[in-house]
């Protein structure tokens with residue numbers, strides 16, 4: 001498969017050069033050894049002369065390997081230097097790793113996402129961090145040969161520039177606890193126009209005010225106005241499933257997690273508005289944390305989704321419940337959606353040198 005960017009090409013080149021040299025040496029040494037074993041085996045009446053030392057021979061076998069490993073070092077160092085120097089035109093994506101999910105924040109556009117989406121032919125600087133109370137992870141995109149530790153309370157980085165559109169795996173490559181192996185995400189590389197469209201849709205999701213009908217809608221798959229297509233099952237898998245598995249399994253937090261299929265396990269009312277409050281504030285004194293990076297729409301979507309596991313008829317939200325929620329979180333003050341940005345405008349927002357924080361306050 002042809003390489004998809006500069007860094008993978010450089011990494012593969014270094015790997016082949018160093019690996020190839022090692023194979024050559026291995027074959028050469030093995031062949032010489034076998035030849036000598038056969039040639040000088042016991043039984044042939046022949047006495048060899050006793051050699052005490054040989055200055056030039058010793059200099060040769062010291063200097064040549066030293067040159068080879070020094071050359072190997074520089075082959076690797078070149079690639080390392082390339083990876084550390086971020087080109088100045090980079091767009092920034094901030095990535096947070098936590099037990100056990102990745103989330104992606106686009107500072108120029110003020111949006112969050114559960115998958116990484118970037119435009120093709122655009123340098124992307126990925127800033128990596130984990131909450132201070134979390135553990136160390138490692139952000140890894142195998143196809144792009146980039147990997148960097150994600151350290152709680154610190155910011156590390158890597159960069160790449162995709163030359164082909166497509167979908168690529170994102171892994172955690174540092175053992176970080178029970179569900180380390182489920183800490184997967186994906187990266188979509190889109191054509192620039194498609195990226196601008198994605199950006200506009202995500203902004204629409206974040207800044208479009210909630211409507212009562214969406215909250216009261218009992219269907220967990222469709223809710224809200226057209227254009228707001230929240231991927232409910234992927235939200236659930238990213239944020240909920242590691243503790244709250246579908247059948248009460250997959251609990252990362254024994255004794256804490258609730259089984260959504262059992263009415264007795266619902267400590268609070270399964271109304272969408274009440275689940276919204278839990279998602280917005282967490283449950284103090286438990287492991288249930290808040291999800292400030294989920295947009296109001298995503299909270300409603302998640303609430304509908306976990307509620308649908310409950311097979312009995314769950315109580316429906318009333319107009320009063322909705323009004324109370326809107327009042328509590330100031331949801332009527334959410335900024336109106338921005339019009340779909342023209343691509344140049346979208347890119348300018350993202351590439352802006354000093355990534356100004358999004359003008360609209362995160363709800």
Ligand code: CUA
Nearest residue numbers: 137172176180
């Ligand atoms: Cu995070 Cu392994």
